[in-house]
Amino acid sequence: xxxxTQPISMDSYEGQEVNITCSHNNIATNDYITxxxxxxxxxxxxxxxxxxxxxxxxxxxLFIPADRKSSTLSLPRVSLSDTAVYYxxxxxxxxxxxxxxxxxxxxxxxxx
Amino acid sequence: xxxxxxxxxxxxTQMGNDKSIKCEQNLxxxxxxxxxxxxxxxxxxxxxxxNKELIINETVPNRFSPKSPDKAHLNLHINSLELGxxxxxxxxxxxxRGAAEAFFGQGTRLTVV
Numbered sequence: 001x002x003x004x005t006q007p008i009s010m011d012s013y014e015g016q017e018v019n020i021t022c023s024h025n026n027i028a029t030n031d032y033i034t035x036x037x038x039x040x041x042x043x044x045x046x047x048x049x050x051x052x053x054x055x056x057x058x059x060x061x062l063f064i065p066a067d068r069k070s071s072t073l074s075l076p077r078v079s080l081s082d083t084a085v086y087y088x089x090x091x092x093x094x095x096x097x098x099x100x101x102x103x104x105x106x107x108x109x110x111x112x
Numbered sequence: 113x114x115x116x117x118x119x120x121x122x123x124x125t126q127m128g129n130d131k132s133i134k135c136e137q138n139l140x141x142x143x144x145x146x147x148x149x150x151x152x153x154x155x156x157x158x159x160x161x162x163n164k165e166l167i168i169n170e171t172v173p174n175r176f177s178p179k180s181p182d183k184a185h186l187n188l189h190i191n192s193l194e195l196g197x198x199x200x201x202x203x204x205x206x207x208x209r210g211a212a213e214a215f216f217g218q219g220t221r222l223t224v225v
Binding site: 034041042043044045046049085087102104105 | 116147153154155156157202204213214215216217218219
C-alpha cells in the first residue's frame with residue numbers, strides 16, 4: 001500500500017490560499033489520489049480526486065506532478081469554516097484489487 | 113434523506129458486554145466499509161464488503177464481526193468489549209472497491225467503561 005505523509009498542522013488566515021502537500025513515494029500505477037475533509041464530530045467528506053496533472057472543482061484544486069510521488073491540495077481564499085482535518089488518500093478506484101489507506105491528516109486552522 | 117446512516121450515534125457500555133452498530137446506505141453503492149478513528153484521529157480501515165462479500169479484513173480482533181445482510185447494510189458486532197475499543201466507528205460506502213469518493217456516516221462514538 002502506498003503510504004502517505006502530510007504535515008501535522010497548518011495555520012492560515014481568512015482570504016488566503018492554502019496549499020497542503022501529501023507525499024506518496026510508493027504510489028502504484030493504478031492508484032488515484034483523493035482528499036477528504038473532516039469537521040469535528042462528523043465523518044470525512046470527499047473533496048477532490050485526481051490521477052495526474054491538475055483537477056479543479058468548485059471547492060479545491062489538486063496538483064499532481066508527472067512522477068505522482070506527491071500531490072498538493074489547494075484551497076482558494078479560505079474562510080473560518082474551512083478549519084478542519086484534511087486527509088490525503090491513495091488507493092485503487094473501482095477495480096477488483098486493492099484498498100485505500102488514509103494518511104494521518106493535516107489539521108488546518110483558519111484564523112480571522 | 114441521509115445517504116449513510118449509523119445507529120446509535122453514541123454508545124456507552126461496560127467492559128465485557130456485546131454490542132452492535134448498524135449501518136445503512138441508500139446510495140445504491142456496492143461497497144461498504146467500517147473504519148475506526150481513535151483518540152489521536154487516525155482513521156483506519158477495519159472491513160470492507162462488496163455486494164455482501166468480505167473483501168478487506170484488516171488485522172482486527174476476532175471479537176469484531178461484520179455482517180452484511182444485503183448490499184445496503186453493513187453491521188458491526190463487537191463481543192467482549194474492552195477499554196481499548198473506545199473510539200469513533202465510521203461506516204462508509206462507495207461505488208467502487210477503493211474507498212475513493214466514499215460517503216461516510218456521522219460516526220458512532222463508543223465508550224467502554
